[in-house]
Amino acid sequence: MPSEKFYTEALENPIFKLIGEAAGQEGIQAYVIGGYVRDFFLKRGQKKDIDVVALGSGIRLAKAVAAKLPEKPKVTVFRNFGTAMLKHGDLQLEFVGARKESYNRDSRKPVVEDGSLEDDQNRRDFTINALALSLQGDSFGKLSDPFGGLADLERKCIRTPLEPSKTYSDDPLRMIRAIRFAAQLQFEIEKASLEAISGQRNRLKIVSNERITEELHKILLTNQPSVGLELLHRTGLLNLIIPELIALKGIEEIEGQRHKDNFWHTLEVVDNISRATDDLWLRWAALLHDIGKAPTKRFDKKAGWTFHGHEYVGSKMVYKLFKRLKLPLNEKLKYVQKLVMMSSRPIVLANDYVTDSAVRRLIFDAGEAIEDLMTLCEADITTKNPKKQKKYLRNFKLVREKIKEVEQRDHIRNFQPPVSGEEIMKAFKLKPSREIGIIKDAIKEAILDGEIPNEREPALRFMLKKGMEIGLTPAAEATKEKK
Structure with a gap:
């Protein structure tokens, strides 16, 4: 049964009263639904994107709201989707008519028809996103929670409103969204839902790479990206999205000599760098810095396991991966390629006597990315030996000091020839x-x-x-x- 509790404190902004008044004048019932309501209960701060569902025309309600606002904002209408958007101050309001959906197996684009509030909540991806607050006069602030979303927030649980296999089969992007929410909110995915993701993973093939990378970006920008990446791996989705990472998994042993598992090492590096930077593309560089190791792995009886030229091979692989995932083939690509290509250079300097010449060449080749390159190399330290870790960090500190000293004297960064x-x-x-x-x-x-x-x-x-x-x-x- 829906909750009978009222949460008017969630609707203190005058815009909600105004929407309710406009809805009443138009003979429409309106509810705030989705992320705004979820984040209110999670105390995550006021969300600036607000979704309003109308039992009637969302477009008509949006126009009525705009007419009542003093600034008379422009209403952007998307008739194919039955939605309308407007901006009010720093808020972005999206209005949509309540609807029910049915799906064709070969597409994630639904057949849509008008529906009730219950129909609209049924089509939501997760119970925590199906919470709705009424904007009607007598019921203003009343919570509609037909699937126990509030309890799931308290339990920190990601669960689908309907049977999970159907939910994920209808719109396979929801599988990655489940993992993204788990990573962002530090929630657990319900067991049946997690198993359904594994079972439906091949349905991901009908989702565009652009939509997949949007979710990947959000996972990479979480405080601990390894949580989401590990779930992608466990469910089999990562192998469909970035098989180059899965190829790094495993440890081989020949004649008593082993190499580390470069997949789990990579996840550690991404977590390390995430504590130092929010830069999305630097995090991508950390994720891809070792992808060249799988195709270059060799065993030499004298030298043991080698990965000669993995940085060069990896930088070439970055281009193919960016192209496949529809990532930008511009300066972002070049930046990630450069960091992958140079990812071992400071490590070599940290292990040997640092000459001015070597440092000048490092600064020249890295250019503006020199600080990011050093941050990546420091994140690459995943040894569990405290003495080794301290030694490596001390060596990188010396390299940083040498870079600063040489750059102040020789001005190599963004080098311009003194003679034209x-x-x-x-x-x-x-x-x-x-x-x-x-x-x-x-x-x-x-x-x-x-x-x-x-x-x-x-x-x-x-x-x-x-x-x-x-x-x-x-x-x-x-x-x-x-x-």
Whole structure:
């Protein structure tokens, strides 16, 4: 039976009274439903997206609400979905008519018809999202909770309103949403529901990759992404979404030599980096930093297990993965590829004597991503040995100090050549040719090697010297200028 309790404190914002008044004038019953109500009971702060379900036309109600607001906001109508949206201050209100849905097996797009409040609650994904508060005068703030969603909030349980296999088969995206809510809210998925996800996992194939990645992003942005990633793995969904990660799973042993399980190591790295940054794409880099290890794994009798070139192979795999999942093929892709490609570079420096030259090259290659690269490498420390962990962190601290020292002195980050191509052409009376590139590269290498400082005058002298070494004759004025 629905709860008879009233929660008017959830509806203190004057907008709710106004919606109720507009609904009464239009002869419509209206309810706030979904995330706003759920988050009120969870005390998660006031949600800015508010869903209003109307027993009647949601579009008509939205227009009536807009007419009563002093700023007369624009109403955006989506007739195909029977919904309308408007903004009021920092709130975004979405209005929809109550409906019931039926699904064709080959699509997650439902056949929709008008329905009752109960029908609308039946179609919700989880009991905790089916909670509704009345906006009608005498029943204002009354909770409708036909599936025990409030009790599920108290039990910290993710459960479907109807039979879970049907819920997930109808809209397979709900399987990832269940896992996302479990990860975000630190809830448990009901046993029958979790088993249904495993049973229905192949239905995920009818969901677009764009919708899947939206949910993946939300899982990656949780406080502890491994919770969601582990559930994706346990239910078999991860193998359908990112099989490259599943390929890292397992430990092999040959002649008494073993390697670590790189799948569980990766999940630890993602959790580690999540304590240091909220940057989504840095978290993606952590998730993918070792994907090249599966195809490059080899056993050498002398060296043991090796993963030679896994960073290069992994960076190439990142492109294919981004393309498949419909992730942005722009600067975000290049950023993640760069971090995967360079993920071992600071580790090498931390293990050896750090030369200025090596640090200059690291700064030059990483550019603006140098701090993020160091954060990734520190997150990559998953040893359970306290002494080793302390040693590795101390070494990375030394590398960071060296980076700061070298950068302050040599200004390598976002390196710009001290001598331009036009100046080289003028100095040797050249037309565009490969010799210009040879000299520019030689200047850059000389600076990175510490042969000359990153300053204009030493670079100009080096330019003349290099040009003559490759058989060019400097113009008389250039020689005179440098004497």
